[in-house]
Amino acid sequence: MLKEIYIECYRSIRELNLELTRLNVITGHNGSGKSNTYQALQLIQDAARGSFAERVVQEGGIPSLMWAGSSSLKRYNSRRNIELILSIRDEESIYELRAGVPIPVPGSMFLLDPEIKEEKIWLGDKKRPSALLVERISSTLISYNPKKEVTPLVLDTSESLLSQLRSPDHHPELFVWLNKILSWRFYHHFDVSKNSLIRQPHPCSRATILNNDGSNLIAAIRTIYEIGDEVLFKKYIANAFNGALIEITDPTMSSVFDLEFHQDGLYRPLSIRELSDGTLKFICLLTALLSPRPASVYILNEPEISLHMDLVDVLADLIVQVSDYSQIILITHSSKLKDKVMFYVDDASLIELEFGKFGTAVAIDL
Numbered sequence: 001m002l003k004e005i006y007i008e009c010y011r012s013i014r015e016l017n018l019e020l021t022r023l024n025v026i027t028g029h030n031g032s033g034k035s036n037t038y039q040a041l042q043l044i045q046d047a048a049r050g051s052f053a054e055r056v057v058q059e060g061g062i063p064s065l066m067w068a069g070s071s072s073l074k075r076y077n078s079r080r081n082i083e084l085i086l087s088i089r090d091e092e093s094i095y096e097l098r099a100g101v102p103i104p105v106p107g108s109m110f111l112l113d114p115e116i117k118e119e120k121i122w123l124g125d126k127k128r129p130s131a132l133l134v135e136r137i138s139s140t141l142i143s144y145n146p147k148k149e150v151t152p153l154v155l156d157t158s159e160s161l162l163s164q165l166r167s168p169d170h171h172p173e174l175f176v177w178l179n180k181i182l183s184w185r186f187y188h189h190f191d192v193s194k195n196s197l198i199r200q201p202h203p204c205s206r207a208t209i210l211n212n213d214g215s216n217l218i219a220a221i222r223t224i225y226e227i228g229d230e231v232l233f234k235k236y237i238a239n240a241f242n243g244a245l246i247e248i249t250d251p252t253m254s255s256v257f258d259l260e261f262h263q264d265g266l267y268r269p270l271s272i273r274e275l276s277d278g279t280l281k282f283i284c285l286l287t288a289l290l291s292p293r294p295a296s297v298y299i300l301n302e303p304e305i306s307l308h309m310d311l312v313d314v315l316a317d318l319i320v321q322v323s324d325y326s327q328i329i330l331i332t333h334s335s336k337l338k339d340k341v342m343f344y345v346d347d348a349s350l351i352e353l354e355f356g357k358f359g360t361a362v363a364i365d366l
Ligand SMILES: Nc1ncnc2c1ncn2[C@@H]1O[C@H](COP(=O)(O)OP(=O)(O)OP(=O)(O)O)[C@@H](O)[C@H]1O
Pocket: 010, 011, 012, 013, 028, 029, 030, 031, 032, 033, 034, 035, 036, 037, 064, 065, 066, 067, 068, 069
């Protein structure tokens, strides 16, 4: 379980320290940095996956994604060189990545590529020098366990150690973090518009995890029916939609599945193309959260969008239930969703992001 996240100098976030429990609700005004927090966590996963540079360049390069405070920036700058810092702690250790503007390579056209300046892993819950397990300084790896060993490596300086040294035998501490980070799952927006991928028929293969964009929804539901908790899935659908039932069919026997939505009062089932946006969105969330291979952490950004209040209630129940075995970071504007999950989970934590406050949760000063 993630115990702490520390983000420095990422977009609107000058410095943000979040202490986490198994269920964490993040709220705050528009523009207070909720989605930036979500994206910073995605950036850590991109780093683990080996697509850090790609993501940074898509976001406009390091100068664009670094905190752009004005007057305060001068003060801050005089203290030290600005770096983007992403740090996460769980029960066992701390992983930290620092990135910044690269030293220009003469003749190179990759002007927006970032440079990972440092990466470190400490054992335990404090960043003590004596607890340091491994340290990367640019292209050099220093292992402190069992004794200090300096290895100059040919590393890609724009990508993380986690993505480049994947051997469980040689670098177990990196391998452990790699797998933990890769098991986080992010869900923000499902495109449920009429021509979206979710609504199109396509060949289905077994899917224990719903894609971020929900594109493999029908396959993922069928997988829950075959190897997951079909009874629970159907119970949630019935609760949410007045006794409705979802069946998955293969009309042409060619693995191009269809979804049949049976509801009282309708003389024929509805196909996935006929479902309302909110209905389909709820089905996506349910499928994501009832995955037969649950994520270690689910990070949900405003899942309540386009759901009726009654469905928000059902979603709250679902989130509370899933938080028994997966950690949840829930970003929401819905006080109903927030109040309900906070009520049912004793040790849930509520984090309110605010402008200009320098508390444990937030430090934003624009
Ligand atoms: N490099 C940057 N430096 C400083 N601020 C930035 C930077 N990039 C974006 N921002 C600011 O970040 C804010 C957006 O934050 P974010 O999207 O996280 O808000 P939010 O809390 O998710 O809001 P909403 O509730 O509307 O979704 C905007 O005010 C934007 O101007």
